[in-house]
Amino acid sequence: MKNSAFKKRLLSIIPTFFGVTLLLFLLLKLSPGDPVNIIVGPRASEEVISLYKEKLHLDAPFFVQYFHYMKMIFTGDFGRSYFTNENVFNALLSKLPNTLMLAVFSMITGTFLGIVLGILASLKRGGILDKILSSVAVLFISTPVFWTAIMLVLVFSILLDWTPASAIGDAGISAFILPALVLGSRSAGYIARLTRSSMIEALSADYIQTALAKGVSKWKIVIKHAFRNSLIPVITLIGIDFGSYLNGSVLTEKIFGIDGVGRYAINAILNRDIPVIMGTVILGAFIFITMNLLVDVLYLKLDPRVSAAAKN
Amino acid sequence: MSFLKINKYHILSVFLILFFITGCKKPGKQEIKKNIRIRLEHDPQTLDPAYIVDVMGGNISAKLFNGLVRYDEKMAICGDLAKEYEISDDGKEYTFHLRKCVKFHCGREFTAKDVKYSFEYILSTEPISPRVWVLKKIEKAQDFIEKKTSHLEGIIIKDQYTILIKLDEPYAPFISLLTMPTSYIACRQCTHGGKQKGIYCGTGPYIFNLWKHDRTLKLIVNNDYFGKRPSGVENIDYYIIPEDFTALAELEKGRIDIMEIPVSMLGSLKKKKEKKFDIVEGVTLSTYYIGINCRRPYFKEKTLRNALSMCINKNDLIKYLMEDNVEKAQGPVPPGLNGHVSDETIPYDPEKARRVFASSSIKDINLKFYAKSSQQNTDIVSAIVNDMQKAGLKVEIELRDWAKFVESINQGEADLFFLSWWADIPDGIDFLSPVFHSENFGSAGNRAFFSNKEVDSLIDLAEKTTSSEERHKMYERIAQIIISESPWIFLWHKKSYYGVSKKISNYKVYPMYNIDKGENYKIIPASK
Numbered sequence: 001m002k003n004s005a006f007k008k009r010l011l012s013i014i015p016t017f018f019g020v021t022l023l024l025f026l027l028l029k030l031s032p033g034d035p036v037n038i039i040v041g042p043r044a045s046e047e048v049i050s051l052y053k054e055k056l057h058l059d060a061p062f063f064v065q066y067f068h069y070m071k072m073i074f075t076g077d078f079g080r081s082y083f084t085n086e087n088v089f090n091a092l093l094s095k096l097p098n099t100l101m102l103a104v105f106s107m108i109t110g111t112f113l114g115i116v117l118g119i120l121a122s123l124k125r126g127g128i129l130d131k132i133l134s135s136v137a138v139l140f141i142s143t144p145v146f147w148t149a150i151m152l153v154l155v156f157s158i159l160l161d162w163t164p165a166s167a168i169g170d171a172g173i174s175a176f177i178l179p180a181l182v183l184g185s186r187s188a189g190y191i192a193r194l195t196r197s198s199m200i201e202a203l204s205a206d207y208i209q210t211a212l213a214k215g216v217s218k219w220k221i222v223i224k225h226a227f228r229n230s231l232i233p234v235i236t237l238i239g240i241d242f243g244s245y246l247n248g249s250v251l252t253e254k255i256f257g258i259d260g261v262g263r264y265a266i267n268a269i270l271n272r273d274i275p276v277i278m279g280t281v282i283l284g285a286f287i288f289i290t291m292n293l294l295v296d297v298l299y300l301k302l303d304p305r306v307s308a309a310a311k312n
Numbered sequence: 313m314s315f316l317k318i319n320k321y322h323i324l325s326v327f328l329i330l331f332f333i334t335g336c337k338k339p340g341k342q343e344i345k346k347n348i349r350i351r352l353e354h355d356p357q358t359l360d361p362a363y364i365v366d367v368m369g370g371n372i373s374a375k376l377f378n379g380l381v382r383y384d385e386k387m388a389i390c391g392d393l394a395k396e397y398e399i400s401d402d403g404k405e406y407t408f409h410l411r412k413c414v415k416f417h418c419g420r421e422f423t424a425k426d427v428k429y430s431f432e433y434i435l436s437t438e439p440i441s442p443r444v445w446v447l448k449k450i451e452k453a454q455d456f457i458e459k460k461t462s463h464l465e466g467i468i469i470k471d472q473y474t475i476l477i478k479l480d481e482p483y484a485p486f487i488s489l490l491t492m493p494t495s496y497i498a499c500r501q502c503t504h505g506g507k508q509k510g511i512y513c514g515t516g517p518y519i520f521n522l523w524k525h526d527r528t529l530k531l532i533v534n535n536d537y538f539g540k541r542p543s544g545v546e547n548i549d550y551y552i553i554p555e556d557f558t559a560l561a562e563l564e565k566g567r568i569d570i571m572e573i574p575v576s577m578l579g580s581l582k583k584k585k586e587k588k589f590d591i592v593e594g595v596t597l598s599t600y601y602i603g604i605n606c607r608r609p610y611f612k613e614k615t616l617r618n619a620l621s622m623c624i625n626k627n628d629l630i631k632y633l634m635e636d637n638v639e640k641a642q643g644p645v646p647p648g649l650n651g652h653v654s655d656e657t658i659p660y661d662p663e664k665a666r667r668v669f670a671s672s673s674i675k676d677i678n679l680k681f682y683a684k685s686s687q688q689n690t691d692i693v694s695a696i697v698n699d700m701q702k703a704g705l706k707v708e709i710e711l712r713d714w715a716k717f718v719e720s721i722n723q724g725e726a727d728l729f730f731l732s733w734w735a736d737i738p739d740g741i742d743f744l745s746p747v748f749h750s751e752n753f754g755s756a757g758n759r760a761f762f763s764n765k766e767v768d769s770l771i772d773l774a775e776k777t778t779s780s781e782e783r784h785k786m787y788e789r790i791a792q793i794i795i796s797e798s799p800w801i802f803l804w805h806k807k808s809y810y811g812v813s814k815k816i817s818n819y820k821v822y823p824m825y826n827i828d829k830g831e832n833y834k835i836i837p838a839s840k
Contacts, residue, residue: 032719033712033713033714033715033716034719035715037715037755038715038718039365040365040442041365041366041442041443042718042755043443043736043755043756044365044755044756045445045755046755048440048442048444051439051440052440052442083358084355084357084525086525091525094524153557153558157561157565158561161565164562164565164567165558165561165562165565166551166553166555166558166559166561166562166567168527168552168553168568169528169549169551254554255554255557255558256555256558257551257553257554257555257558257559259524259526263526263554267354267526270713270714271715272715
């Protein structure tokens with residue numbers, strides 16, 4: 001990608017950012033429910049409720065509230081949670097490493113498993129192994145996350161006692177094994193299907209036949225020629241999946257008690273904790289934009305045609 | 313096309329995923345530690361006495377702070393930071409004789425000044441405490457809130473260990489209100505030191521150690537505590553595990569020691585023969601009910617409201633949906649409190665209800681039944697609506713998330729709603745005044761918008777009556793009127809069930825969240 005093209009992509013972040021914040025703010029205002037009723041509890045007078053609304057600027061017109069929030073953002077302040085009074089930026093920083101760790105482990109699991117299943121299925125196209133592996137991929141995709149999670153806890157935590165069921169206490173990295181398998185298996189299903197179809201297409205290309213005729217080793221043909229050429233759509237999928245995992249995996253984080261961004265966001269949504277909702281969405285938008293940029297850069301590295309087109 | 317032969321090494325490579333397993337360990341096989349690990353479903357909102365409105369915050373703060381008085385295990389008021397107290401004959405003056413040599417967690421000695429400071433803090437904090445009503449009965453408290461006076465004139469420090477609290481008018485439940493978290497005494501120096509951390513400096517049996525929001529909250533035993541100290545316990549660690557199933561797995565594996573067992577899991581757990589934990593049961597001071605919006609013209613007639621109660625088969629609800637783990641309610645006040653009614657009040661009579669509805673215009677109205685969205689609520693409300701429909705009513709269910717649900721019912725949008733009321737103080741008046749007095753419409757508690765002059769005047773009179781015997785008679789009278797007026801359909805009083813590790817003895821489930829100060833906890837030493 002040329003520098004100017006890259007700059008263009010970078011500049012597109014600005015309208016995206018404003019669009020996301022404005023749309024979200026609008027949606028929050030339109031959605032019913034008031035955080036004050038939760039903050040003050042079940043026995044507060046109307047007088048106390050209106051004082052809280054005033055304090056939190058919830059009684060101000062929409063654009064005043066939006067302006068007030070954006071002013072804070074541009075001074076580097078994401079605000080404080082209505083409920084815990086915790087600084088949202090600091091809270092996000094403390095939760096992001098857990099989400100990041102879960103995303104990385106899940107993607108390693110999903111990518112490895114998906115690619116291996118996909119390649120094996122494509123090499124045995126139409127055979128029993130292909131059918132079995134394709135069914136496994138469909139099973140991974142269609143099994144609900146909560147069911148997989150419960151089954152894994154039942155087997156690995158309760159029956160076998162190999163892993164902790166949640167991320168409490170001194171569980172450390174072992175607490176991420178089951179959640180990574182849950183999320184990773186879902187990704188693996190998609191990646192396996194995509195890898196299989198891309199590989200079948202690549203393996204039937206003329207250059208593969210040429211390579212075979214030239215006596216190139218089978219492993220080399222599969223890995224260096226066919227697999228590399230089938231990677232582009234797989235990378236896109238991995239990028240999108242990774243981006244979504246970095247935004248937090250609500251169910252998985254909730255089931256396994258991981259203090260991540262997803263759980264933080266869903267609690268905030270249920271409580272109408274506006275500063276936290278805004279903070280998590282802005283972080284999410286930033287992550288998605290960055291992931292898209294990274295995927296574009298990877299295209300350049302993997303596919304010389306993209307690189308040549310960019311140069312021209 | 314066949315490029316490769318699949319051999320065992322290729323298959324095995326797939327299972328490289330098991331590299332994660334290298335991080336595995338056997339977490340359940342731990343030696344008995346001197347910490348008690350308690351599961352929380354979510355973070356408490358705050359531990360600052362001024363802002364505590366939730367049960368969880370109240371339960372934890374009870375271990376950090378003390379009030380002037382407290383409820384003991386038998387739910388009788390006894391001294392806490394006050395060794396003894398006297399109430400004047402006119403019920404307007406409360407004199408407290410404070411304990412000597414009591415120290416805050418920071419090491420500073422507790423005196424009468426701290427009491428005055430703490431109460432002034434509640435009434436003057438910014439933003440205003442949602443529980444400001446707890447101390448509003450103190451003389452000239454309103455002037456202090458409105459900043460007309462520089463200090464709270466109704467509190468007079470007699471000497472370092474004696475304090476007098478004057479009320480504007482007699483208010484019998486005042487002594488009970490002093491047991492609430494809002495009335496806990498905090499160290500005035502630490503409170504000024506920093507809102508986030510220092511505020512948790514109290515005199516309680518446990519000292520605040522750390523709080524990682526949404527993860528863990530740790531308390532350590534206060535070895536200088538003036539009261540009884542727990543045996544063999546060094547810390548209490550609270551862990552946030554949102555999912556019941558996961559928490560139960562951790563309890564089974566001994567990674568947590570105490571958790572509340574949801575009713576849905578209770579049946580199978582009770583049947584299980586070999587458990588690694590005990591199930592401890594206790595009653596709660598709560599009433600689950602269906603509120604009837606008395607502002608609606610079609611609910612003005614009490615015969616119609618009575619008929620609504622008659623058409624619901626509460627016995628089946630309790631047997632099949634609640635699996636007999638609750639106690640059937642006949643009135644608003646739960647068992648154990650004055651004003652409780654245990655005899656059958658409005659019997660199940662769907663035929664009679666059908667006749668009442670058939671002769672009324674209500675049968676043509678589409679009634680909106682609101683409830684907080686959850687699986688259990690959906691089941692309960694669906695069963696209730698089914699009974700109502702069988703009796704000839706048109707009812708539509710509206711499930712909403714908590715924020716929207718509360719807002720809607722506070723504003724009187726619902727015709728009917730499913731809710732519960734929990735005690736702040738173990739006194740019958742707490743199930744009568746906030747929820748049925750016409751001064752408390754909407755957010756203050758009376759969400760049925762019930763108005764009855766006799767009930768209002770009896771509540772006002774009861775609150776001013778110093779004789780507990782007379783007051784309790786009034787509670788019974790008020791409860792009877794409310795039952796006959798039926799602004800609520802009384803469903804049940806909840807019981808609580810806790811799974812408690814066998815390493816802990818003396819764990820009890822109390823009716824009130826702040827009775828348990830963790831003083832009686834005992835860790836049984838590991839057998840050699």
